[in-house]
Amino acid sequence: MTNFNLYLLRTNKKIMKLKFLALLFCVFSISLAMAQENPLRIIMIGAHPDDCDIKGGGTASLFVAMGHKVKFVSVTNGDAGHMEEGGGMLAKRRIAETQEVARRLGVAYDVLDNHDGELLPTLEIRLQIIRKIREWDADIVIAPRPNDYHPDHRYTGVLVQDAAYMVGVPNIAPDTPALEKNPVFLYFQDHFQKPNPFEPHVAVDISAVIDKKIEGMDAHESQFYEWLPWIGGYAEEVPEGKEERKEWLKGKRFGSINAAVRESLEKWYGASRAAQIAYAEAFEVCEYGSQPSEEELKKLFPMLGE
Numbered sequence: 001m002t003n004f005n006l007y008l009l010r011t012n013k014k015i016m017k018l019k020f021l022a023l024l025f026c027v028f029s030i031s032l033a034m035a036q037e038n039p040l041r042i043i044m045i046g047a048h049p050d051d052c053d054i055k056g057g058g059t060a061s062l063f064v065a066m067g068h069k070v071k072f073v074s075v076t077n078g079d080a081g082h083m084e085e086g087g088g089m090l091a092k093r094r095i096a097e098t099q100e101v102a103r104r105l106g107v108a109y110d111v112l113d114n115h116d117g118e119l120l121p122t123l124e125i126r127l128q129i130i131r132k133i134r135e136w137d138a139d140i141v142i143a144p145r146p147n148d149y150h151p152d153h154r155y156t157g158v159l160v161q162d163a164a165y166m167v168g169v170p171n172i173a174p175d176t177p178a179l180e181k182n183p184v185f186l187y188f189q190d191h192f193q194k195p196n197p198f199e200p201h202v203a204v205d206i207s208a209v210i211d212k213k214i215e216g217m218d219a220h221e222s223q224f225y226e227w228l229p230w231i232g233g234y235a236e237e238v239p240e241g242k243e244e245r246k247e248w249l250k251g252k253r254f255g256s257i258n259a260a261v262r263e264s265l266e267k268w269y270g271a272s273r274a275a276q277i278a279y280a281e282a283f284e285v286c287e288y289g290s291q292p293s294e295e296e297l298k299k300l301f302p303m304l305g306e
């Protein structure tokens with residue numbers, strides 16, 4: 001690429017950034033004033049230090065921009081996710097990556113010290129999760145469904161389901177006060193069909209924050225540019241340059257929106273707006289925890305329809 005082209009690319013990016021900031025300001029200024037008085041508290045729980053970022057980074061960025069509070073939790077420390085590094089040194093590197101994500105997205109990011117690739121739905125870890133949800137005083141909890149190719153994802157789904165009722169039981173983990181109101185629990189989107197496919201009850205337009213989401217994911221260098229390309233057999237695709245990498249990551253990770261999610265977007269945003277949406281994140285309401293009406297879902301996800 002010539003220097004002039006690089007200059008144009010950078011100028012273009014600066015203009016896009018300004019447009020994005022102006023859009024955020026307009027859309028969220030009213031909601032921000034409301035949110036600061038009584039912010040929603042969202043906790044996303046993934047198995048690995050990058051799961052929440054992949055499945056919910058856009059929605060998290062929208063919540064943060066509206067003045068709400070978001071925490072990501074990784075139930076394992078990520079100490080198996082590399083082809084050359086491992087153990088405590090890798091866990092340390094991955095914790096540092098999560099703290100960079102926290103800085104870039106404006107979320108809190110906790111990593112629980114359980115081994116990667118060896119997670120089991122034990123009582124001890126269930127109690128860790130109950131405490132995390134209580135300490136965050138969560139209104140919304142989002143986690144994977146318990147059917148997934150990766151055992152750590154699967155058991156994170158089970159662990160959070162197992163916590164859904166217990167967060168309100170004072171005699172369980174009595175050192176951390178029980179929640180007075182049961183949160184709404186939701187699942188991250190996945191593509192698994194058995195025993196039943198994911199149902200996108202909520203679909204969020206994240207087009208305005210897709211670059212922010214990529215910016216967050218880009219902090220996980222050990223994953224998106226090293227480990228995942230290696231295990232996926234596409235290591236030679238990874239570009240060298242910092243900006244080129246982010247563009248590549250966006251193309252690699254986010255393809256088309258499926259029919260079910262598109263239908264949900266139409267429901268929440270109307271058909272004409274939905275047709276314009278390029279990037280979305282979807283969530284399914286879990287049958288455990290509070291069961292929200294449609295009106296309550298709109299209050300819990302105030303970006304819907306905006």
Ligand SMILES: [Zn+2]
Nearest residue numbers: 047048051153
């Ligand atoms: Zn994972």
